[in-house]
Amino acid sequence: MHIPLRLWITLALTTLGGCGQQSGPDEQAQGLQASSGQVAVKQGASVSRYAATRFAEQATFGPTPELIAEVEKKGFSQWIDDQFALPASKFNTAPIRVYNSEIPAEGQVAWDYMISQIYPTLIGSADQLRRRVSWSISQFVPTSSNKLTPYPAMVYANFLQDQAFGNYGDFIRALTTNPPMGLYLDNIQNRPLSPQCIGCAPNENYARELMQLFTLGVVKLNPDGTTVRDSKGAPVETYSQEDVSQLARALTGWSMAAPPSRWDWSNRDGVLTPDTWDQAHDVGEKVVLGTTFPSGKDAATELETIVTMLMGHQNIAPFVSLRMIQHLVTSNPSPAYIGRIAAVFRNNGRGVAGDMKAVVKAILLDPEARKGDQIGADSASFGKLREPVLWFTSVLRGLGCTQAPKWDNSKDYAQPYQQTPYNPSSVFSFYAPTDRAPGSNLLAPEQKLINADTLASRMGGFNLGSAAAAAAAGCKIDPFGEALAASPLLYVNLVNERFFRGAMAPTLRQNLMDLAPTIWGENNNMKAINLLSYALSSPYYGVMR
Template identity: 55%
Template sequence: MKALTRAARCTVAALPLLLAACNNSQDDGSAAAPTLLASTGQVTVKASSPVSHYAAARFADQVSFGATPALVAEIEKLGFEAWIDAQFALPVPHHDTSPVAHYDDQVRAQAEAANRYFENANLTAMIARPDQLRQRVVWAMSQWIVVSSNKVQEYATLTWINLLNDNAFGNYGALLRAVSTSPPMGVYLDNLSNRPKSDECPWCAPNENYSRELMQLFSLGVVKLNLDGSIQRDASNRPLETYTQQDVEAMTRAMTGWQMAKNVPRGDYTGFDGVLIPDPWTAAHDREAKTLLGTTIPAGQSTTQDMEAAIDVLMGHQNIAPFVSLRLIQHLVTSNPSPAYLRRVATVFRDNGKGVAGDMKAVLKAVLLDTEARKGDTLGADSLSFGKMREPVLWYTGMLRGMGCTAPLRWDATPEYPLPGIAKPSVQSPFMQSSVFSYYMPTDRAPGSNLLAPEQRLLNAEELSGRIGGYGMQTASRLSNAGCQVDPFIKALSSSPRAFIDLMSERYFRGAMPQTLRQNLQDLTATPNGNTPLEKTMPLLQYALATPYYGVIR
């Protein structure tokens, strides 16, 4: 189409830098002027200076699965910190696991029904639950502390997600303890088979799978970090390793001796409830002294005492603060934070001001209220490299929430699959990672650039095709069954192109749709495709959301 000029040349896979180059909007989205708290690097907005609509919508992109008119209005009314406090105060939700507690996963129809329930429960929580900040943090944590239904049953994975819900706003050390005694994790990373070889059990063998990932992926990483995330190097400029193979072996020995409290026979998955318990067999746990990361764990301790001591070592390590802080910043605010931003957040992780390390409430406030996070609340004020790709799940849920949907879309049933399938991003199926390394690595960089841009790895041809014309968005029953309110968009387009563009700008572009995109949409409405009002409207909506103007959160 001739109308697809400049914006069409800016692909969804563009970097934040490219988006800035494409965006020549001059719309005024200025927010209330922030006041810097010099001691923390955070900002506060006085009650006499209300949060602007643009700033509230931008904040919604960082703390939820997509802006809605009600959410933006709530943030405008409460302000940033008060809204966060209100989210902290909401009850902790749990998935209902009973529908998948008993079934035979070797029977295709039963396995299919369990999978449908699992997928629907997860996406519905993202789209519709009011505790959006908790859900967004759980989604973030689940991408670096992985349990996947590709290995464990749906019941176990839902139980795992409930564990993350319980710990999302708690203490990171408590989270690592809960992870270490989680039945789903014990199965997923094989710690249940971790036993020391001894004269009493010559057939036993240590299993390093969990202990290695506990250090590499869940807490420390493989190279030593400064507080600002920069890598420590030796005199030859080689990165210093965080731990050695001897440390892995020591951690493995400290984590021996756990078992399920209840067996999990075929068809009954309730054994994944609760926590792992110490195996009463004395040979199951290595009771010798261990030296872990320079700290000696004394001999003669119990299974629980050794695990507690090992987590204390991790929580006291220099790496854990920048390691966890980077991941939270990347998932919520920007993929490539400045060293100063990372240092400020890591400082709060190390000490919340009361001598406590790992206080997630304090850390989340540090992430979201930092001056670097809030600078872009004034349109155009942030740097060209600031922001993050809208990963497939966030793109999908954001599209649906902007239309007021309350559930995910569903595919039509077929003779081969009699249950309607759940429409979801195929390259990022929630909680179905192919491995413990998740969908991408936090250290992935944009091709040809030194910018961290891990989400870009998922923006392939399959994902872009889905954004442009996938999900069956021109089927009225599919949208209505998901609770989507599409009539306002249809009526706006029927009224005038400008009315439709204004509505799109309000719902998806913070009321500041770039002029280039406005013109492209105006041109496209001159030659509409489709026979029905819905068929004319949805392609325009998906086209606008497939551009980098929406594809990057800035």
């Protein structure tokens, strides 16, 4: 059964609007009678299986049976604290530290290596919460391998792993001296106009995006994230072009610690350092957002003023809070939800602003985030479309895979269309956080990535129906094939438990039962995957609520 793109989007937005995955009480009871899904807290557990699975969708790259059992036992707060205590997993960049970027074949090897490392790391790392948080930050504070090449792109991903649970002020400081970011947004080329430096000129790229995309946004915000408006109702701008120019002057004078090389990429590690040449930094007085930068100060001193200025701005708490809520929990949070998280950003309870552990924990434990742990209790506008990467990783983790499958007779790994991790097309990332659902005022940024190719790839199963490809990727397909061979009911129950929190919508349940006897496939495993592809390409799975 094919779902046209327009109908899929309509159904998905309807689901997001409150009429989708969760069914009424009578239908819930009927649907769950034949399922091992659990919606009440079992003896000895802290939370229900349904709630644990839903939480795992928000806090990780996808539920697994083992993860659900762990969350059930520990409860949300203890699981979060245990995740905070885990060391940061990292990409191993050593195999591509040295290669000649001017030789296409060597560049292709580096690219292939990066792709080969992404999914085992995202789906297999023990520090799933850190991974999910650093991935979230990477989407609104991005770099891209399409400009940086693979080695610095992986270095930047490792950098975000180190920063994910730290302090946001420290993150701003470290970001400004991060070599991949310095290269990506050209701040290492940012120099003042000077007769001593022929051809030198300010570069405003980083200064602009630091304010617009990473910390403040373009309009002033109230503490709850709503827009500040003037007496005529027009939005009040956060900064002017003059503020950008002045901030760029304050950001001049940073350099790579080691000279660039076409062979050894290790200078992308470490930190940028103030240039030893006196003319590299503009020492004149500047005024940014009303803050005066006195003359005669060096680059490092002015960076501290920048961090203090941005962390003290009224926008940063609601701005960062909204971005993190959108990527972890719901695309369209209420102002009250944003306001509660912004208050934690401003003060973690111990007088510290920017504590990301406190912010992440508050986001995941907020009453608005947890309300939907009781089936059907969430608000009509709550939830988010599964962006391609999260859809793909959830499928892989649900099937017990250890790697993305490769296409038959190819060295290429399957990937979700529209979203290659750490490779967005621009500094605006894969989609704008302000994008709204068509014909609606509902924030739904991820819908920008849902098109006919996206759905076709999901329906195609990413080659998981190939026994060789699935086995090579470590995927455990046999239980699904065996269940389908035994009876459609057993199969649907397994899919329901593994991918639908034990609360599959009755309409989808019936569709799968009807399709099971006629689904195409050369063997039971292929039939099971083809039927699963239909279920997981539906709006019932395409929306997380």
